[in-house]
Amino acid sequence: MHPLPVLRTLQRALMLALVVALLTGGASTSFGQAMPSMPAPTSSNLVCATNPSGTFTLTAKVGSISVPDGNIVYMWGFALGDGPFQYPGPVLCVNQGDTVTVVLHNTLTEDVSIIFPGQVDVMVDGEPSQPVLDAGGNLVSLAKAAAAGGGSVTYSFVAREPGTYLYQSGTNPDKQVQMGLAGTLIVRPTVGADYVYNSADTRFKPDTEYLLFLSEIDPTMHQAVEQGLSFDMRNYHPRYWLINGRGFPDTLAPNFAPWLPNQPYSALERIHPYDPINNPLPMLNRFLSVGTFNYPFHAHGQHVRVIARDGRLLKGPLGEDLSYEKFTVTIGPGQTMDTLFRWGDPDRGIGYDIYGHAPTDPMLPGEFPGDHGVPLPVTVPSEQDQTTGMYYSGSPFLGAMGPMLPGMMTYNQCGEMYIIAHNHALQQIVAWDVTMSGMATYIRIDPPLPNMCP
Amino acid sequence: MKEQKLTRRGFLSLGGGIAAMAVGAALLPRQLKALLQPVAVVKADDQVTGLAAAADLPANRYLLGTDGWAYMSPGTLIPPYHPDPWAPPPFTTYVFGLRDVTGLTPMQVEAQKGHVQISMPIIGINQETEYRIKLGNVGLLMRPDLVDSHSVHFHGFRNQTAYFDGEPMGSVSVPIGSSMMYYYKPHDPGTYMYHCHFEDTEHVHMGMTGVMYVRPIQNQSPLNPGERYAYNDGNGLTAYEREFAILLTDSWAKGHWDDTHIQVSDWSDFRADFWLMNGRVWPDTLAANGLGTDPVTGDLIAPPGHPELQYQPISSLIQVNAGDRVLLRLVNLGFDLPAMTLTGIKMRVVGKDATLLRGRDGTDLSYMSNTVFLGSGESVDAIFVAPPYQGPGAYDTYLLYNRSYGHLHNGGYSGYGGQMTEVRVFSAGTLPPQTEPNT
Numbered sequence: 048m049h050p051l052p053v054l055r056t057l058q059r060a061l062m063l064a065l066v067v068a069l070l071t072g073g074a075s076t077s078f079g080q081a082m083p084s085m086p087a088p089t090s091s092n093l094v095c096a097t098n099p100s101g102t103f104t105l106t107a108k109v110g111s112i113s114v115p116d117g118n119i120v121y122m123w124g125f126a127l128g129d130g131p132f133q134y135p136g137p138v139l140c141v142n143q144g145d146t147v148t149v150v151l152h153n154t155l156t157e158d159v160s161i162i163f164p165g166q167v168d169v170m171v172d173g174e175p176s177q178p179v180l181d182a183g184g185n186l187v188s189l190a191k192a193a194a195a196g197g198g199s200v201t202y203s204f205v206a207r208e209p210g211t212y213l214y215q216s217g218t219n220p221d222k223q224v225q226m227g228l229a230g231t232l233i234v235r236p237t238v239g240a241d242y243v244y245n246s247a248d249t250r251f252k253p254d255t256e257y258l259l260f261l262s263e264i265d266p267t268m269h270q271a272v273e274q275g276l277s278f279d280m281r282n283y284h285p286r287y288w289l290i291n292g293r294g295f296p297d298t299l300a301p302n303f304a305p306w307l308p309n310q311p312y313s314a315l316e317r318i319h320p321y322d323p324i325n326n327p328l329p330m331l332n333r334f335l336s337v338g339t340f341n342y343p344f345h346a347h348g349q350h351v352r353v354i355a356r357d358g359r360l361l362k363g364p365l366g367e368d369l370s371y372e373k374f375t376v377t378i379g380p381g382q383t384m385d386t387l388f389r390w391g392d393p394d395r396g397i398g399y400d401i402y403g404h405a406p407t408d409p410m411l412p413g414e415f416p417g418d419h420g421v422p423l424p425v426t427v428p429s430e431q432d433q434t435t436g437m438y439y440s441g442s443p444f445l446g447a448m449g450p451m452l453p454g455m456m457t458y459n460q461c462g463e464m465y466i467i468a469h470n471h472a473l474q475q476i477v478a479w480d481v482t483m484s485g486m487a488t489y490i491r492i493d494p495p496l497p498n499m500c501p
Numbered sequence: 502m503k504e505q506k507l508t509r510r511g512f513l514s515l516g517g518g519i520a521a522m523a524v525g526a527a528l529l530p531r532q533l534k535a536l537l538q539p540v541a542v543v544k545a546d547d548q549v550t551g552l553a554a555a556a557d558l559p560a561n562r563y564l565l566g567t568d569g570w571a572y573m574s575p576g577t578l579i580p581p582y583h584p585d586p587w588a589p590p591p592f593t594t595y596v597f598g599l600r601d602v603t604g605l606t607p608m609q610v611e612a613q614k615g616h617v618q619i620s621m622p623i624i625g626i627n628q629e630t631e632y633r634i635k636l637g638n639v640g641l642l643m644r645p646d647l648v649d650s651h652s653v654h655f656h657g658f659r660n661q662t663a664y665f666d667g668e669p670m671g672s673v674s675v676p677i678g679s680s681m682m683y684y685y686k687p688h689d690p691g692t693y694m695y696h697c698h699f700e701d702t703e704h705v706h707m708g709m710t711g712v713m714y715v716r717p718i719q720n721q722s723p724l725n726p727g728e729r730y731a732y733n734d735g736n737g738l739t740a741y742e743r744e745f746a747i748l749l750t751d752s753w754a755k756g757h758w759d760d761t762h763i764q765v766s767d768w769s770d771f772r773a774d775f776w777l778m779n780g781r782v783w784p785d786t787l788a789a790n791g792l793g794t795d796p797v798t799g800d801l802i803a804p805p806g807h808p809e810l811q812y813q814p815i816s817s818l819i820q821v822n823a824g825d826r827v828l829l830r831l832v833n834l835g836f837d838l839p840a841m842t843l844t845g846i847k848m849r850v851v852g853k854d855a856t857l858l859r860g861r862d863g864t865d866l867s868y869m870s871n872t873v874f875l876g877s878g879e880s881v882d883a884i885f886v887a888p889p890y891q892g893p894g895a896y897d898t899y900l901l902y903n904r905s906y907g908h909l910h911n912g913g914y915s916g917y918g919g920q921m922t923e924v925r926v927f928s929a930g931t932l933p934p935q936t937e938p939n940t
Contacts, residue, residue, distance in 0.1 A: 248861070286769045341838055343876030347654070347668060348661050350856060368860030374657035375854060377838075377876030392660040398631060398686035401662055424558070425633065425682035427664075432679040434650040434699075436670035443664030464663040465671035471878030472836045473702040474771035482702045482768060489671065 090301040091313035093258045093333065095140035095233065096127055102148040103139050104128045107159040107193070107216075107228060110309050114287045115294040115485070116478040120266055121273035122309075123155060123226040132309050134292040135260045135337075136214070136230020141206050143237045143245075148203040149214070151193045158192035159228060161202055162217035164381065165358045166232075169204040176202060189217030209236035209244050210358025211333040211383040221280055226272060227292075229337045231260060234358075243331060243385050244360040248368075251387060255330035257316045261344070261378060261486060262337045263288045263475070285339070288475040288486035290314040295469075295476070298488040314488040316468065319495055320391030320445070322413030326495070329387035336378045340472065345375040348466035348490060351386035358383060375471055390466070390492055399423050402494070403444030412495045438465040438489065446494030461500040465489040560635035560682060562624060564599040565610060566651035566675070566697065566709070568641040569617035571596045572809040573752065573775050573782045577912035583754035583774065587643075587761050591809040594752065595643060595761040597697070597707035599651075602637070602799065609799030615642030616800055618791075618812050619780035620748045621695070621711030623938055628690050628718045628733075637680040643761055650674040653683050654698040655713060656878065657691075657855050669699045690717035690732050691855025692830040692880040694748070702768050706756055708780065710834040712746040715855070731828055731882050732857040738867065739851045741828035741884055743935045745819050749875065749903075749920055751776045751835035754912065773837050774912040776903060776919035779815035779939070782911050783902075783921040786817040790939065816939050817922040819901065823890040823929045829883045829901075830938075833875035839920055842872040842904040843885065846924065852882035872904055890928035899924040 096103065105125040110132025112120050125136035141147050153159045162176070163169050169176040171191045179188040193200045216228035236245040243249040263285035271278035290298045291312035298314035300307055318330050332351065336342055350372040355361055361369040378384055396415030399422065402408075406420030423443055427433075430452040435441065438458050441449030446462040459465075469476050469487035478484040493500045570592035575584050584593035598617035602610045626632045638651045652674035654667035663672045665683050675681050697709035717733040724737050731739035751773035759766040778786045785807070791814025792802040803811035821827050829848065831841055851867045852858055858866035873881045891897050902921035903909055911918030 284769075341876060343838075343878050345656070345878040347656075347666050349659055350657070350854065363864065367864040368862045369864065369866060370860065371853070371858065371866060372856045373854045373879070375876055375878035377874075377879065390660060392688075395688045397660055397662065398684065424631070424684045428673075428679060428681050432676065433673040433681070434669065434676045435673050436668070438671045439663065439673060443662065445662065465668075466661070466663060466666065467668045467671060471876070473705055473877070474768045474836050476702060477768045479769050480765055480767035482700060483670070 091315035093256045096137040101145045104150045106152045108154045116481045134227045138231045140233045153193035160190040160192035160217040165212045166204045206234040209234045251331035252328035295487040316490045320413045321389040325412045329389040332386045334384040343377045343471040345471040346468040355385040464492040560633045563603045563635045565602045566638045574911035577914040579754045582758040605799045614639045619708035624713045634683040638675045640677040650676045657693040667698045687715045690715045694832045742825040744828040746830040749833045778817040780813040786922040790816045819924040821887040825887045831881045839903040840874045848883035848885040896925040896927045
C-alpha cells in the first residue's frame, strides 16, 4: 500500500479547490464584479443582478458555451449591459411593486424581442406589448422586437406578484429560446427577501437559495445557425441537457468558475443538516424550464415541498395549504416551480448515529437523541470489496473520512455527503453517448458548524 | 499540531491510510492543514470488529445482480435488434436485473448468474421496522468483459445518508464477487421504487427496477378489524381490500441488443419500442404469476402454460370482487411519460411519491380522476371501488392502459400491446381475501 500518491492527489485536489474558491468569491453582489475573497459556502448560491432603479439593459449577442464531452457550442444569449456573454441570461432580481424597465439592445442578425410570461400590462416603447402581425395578418413576433444589427426597444411593467419567472425571446421563439435567449426574473415579496411569497411558511435560509434553470441543446441546430444555414425544426434532437447552462460535472463548479467563463451559474446545492434551533430554515430551489420535454427532476435524500408553481403560491382562497411533497417533480416546458428542501430528522432519527459517535461523545445540533451512539447496523465491506465514488468520503458517517482503495481519488473535502439530484428521464443525463453527465447536480450536506469544511 | 518532519519510518509505523493524511497535514501551511483535518477519523477496524454484534443480523432479503433474458412480442421485427438473434429460444431480449435468492444455498446462488427476473421482486416492508437488503454481484453471463458494479437505490427514502443511498459516485457500490448490506428503518408509508444506480441510464433501462412499498403502522391498530391502509390517514380514506403494484418501464430494442453484442449505446438516441407493466407487454400482462423458485435448482418456475415468461414472473392482472376497495400502486421507471387511464371506473388519487395528499393544515388534497400521469421516477397511489357486478360471464372487464396511444403497441406490430391490463370484477364474495399483492 502506498499512501503517499493518494495523499498527493488529495492535496492537489484540495489546493485546486482552494485556489478556485479564492478566485470566485461569494454571494449576491453587483453582477459582473465577482469580488475575490475567502472561500464562502455561498459560492454556488443564486446570483442576483440588482439595480435600485429597476432598470436593466440586456444585450442579445453571440457567444459559446462549453459542454461536458469537451465540445463548444455556438449560442445566442442575453448579456447584462456591456458585460460578457452568458448563458442562461442574468437573474434579474426586483421587489414586489417595483417598476421594472428592460432595455433590449440587439446585436444579432435577426430581430429579437422579450416576453415576460406571468407579468401583466407589459409595455414596450410606451405601448402595450402584444403580438406583432405583418400587413397580411401573419404573426411576426410575440412582442415588438429590437431590430437586427443594433436596434433597441424598452419594455416595462410593474412586478405585481412575487415569484420565479422566465423572460425569453418572443421572436422565432422555437429557434431563439433554444439558441439561448432566456433568463430568470425573481420578484421578492413585500414581507422580505428571505421569503419566497408573502406567507410565513415560505421562509427559507437566504444563503441556501439555488437556481435550477433547465434546458437542452441540439448542437446540429446550433451549428446550422452558426453557419447561416436553414434548419428544419422537425429534425430537432437534443444531445445535451443542462442545469444553469452547464452539464454535470460542471454543474458542481462554483459561480464564475474561470474555466466556464460564459456559464456563470453553479448548481451545487450546499446545506447543513436541519436543526430546529441553529438551522431551522429550508433551502429554496427555484426551478425553471425552457426545454421541450417534461423533465422529471428527482432529488435523492429527501422529498421537496412544492410551494408554488408558475409564480403562484399553492394556497387556497381561505388560506388552505395546497403545497405538497414530492420525491420527483415534473417540470413542463415554460413552467417554474419553487420548492423547499431540508435534510435531517431530529424527531425520528434513522436508526443509527450518522456521525459515528461513541455514546459518550457530545451531541451535535439536530441529532436525534435515540440514534446517538448507536453503531452502524451493518458491516462495512473492506475497501477491496467496495467500488467507491469520486465524491465519497471513505466513511459512512457525516463529517468523517475513511481510507479509500489505493489509486482511488476523491473530491470529498471534510466528510461531507453528496446526495444527487437529477433528471430521472435517464436518457437525458448524458452528453451524446457520455453517460453520467447532463442534467444532474449534487446536494452537498456539510457537517454542522463549526466544521473544517472549506 | 506541532510541525514535524515526515520520515519514512514515521510513515511505515503509521501504516498509511488516514493516519498518513493526518501526518501529511502537518507538513502543510497552517491554513491548508486545517482543511485536511476531518471532524472525526474513522478507522476501518472500528467498523469491522467493534460493530460485529450489530452487523451479524441476517438480511431480510438477499438480492443478486446479474443478467438474463426476457420475452416480449417475438412477432415484432426490428432487424437486427429484435428479436435478439443470440437470445436462447423462446426469449427475445437481453436484460439486467436482480433475483431474490433469499434462502438459497451458495451453490444455488451462483447458479442464478444469467437468470435474472424483470421486473425485480415487489418488496413490502413495515413502517418502523428495520429491514436489511443484502446485495450481491455475480457478474454478467453474456458479458464477461464488463466489470459493472451494482447498487440498490431506495428511491424516495427520506433523510437517507450517502452510504445507503446507492448512488455510486457519492457512495459505494458492489463489485463483482462481493456483497454489501443495506439498512433501512422507514418512517414514512407509501409506494416507492428501488433500482440499481450504477451506470443508471443503462442499468435502469436494462431492467434493474422494482416496486418497494412501506405499510403504515395504522395497519397494526386498524379502524375496522383486519383493515389495511396505504397511509396513516386517521380516517380510513386509504383503506383497501386488494392491492396491485404496477411498475411501468419501457424498452429500446437497440439499447438491449447493444449490450448483448458488445456495442456502445448513444443514449441521446433513446427511443422506446416496447412499453411494459411489471416487465411484460400486453397481452402477457394478463398471464398469471410465476410459481416461485425451484427448490433444487434455485431457478424460477414459469407461470403455468407460459414457459416464455419464466423470467418475468409478476402478473399485472387485476381481479377483484364487486365492492372491493382496490389500491393501485403505480410506479414509473421508464424514460417515457405514461398517462394511465382506467376506463369506466373513477379512482381516488390519495398519494403521490409516498406522501398522503393532505396539506400541512389537514386540507384534503386527494382527488377523483380516471387518468394519472407519471413522470419518470414518480409514484401514484390510487384507490377505486369495484363497481357492482353486471354479467353475463364470470366477470366484468375494464381496461387499465396507457392513454398515450402512440405507445399502446409492441414495436409497431399490429394490434394492441404495451402498458395495458384488465380489471376483472367478479360478483361480491367470489374471490378469497388477498394475501400477496398482484394476486
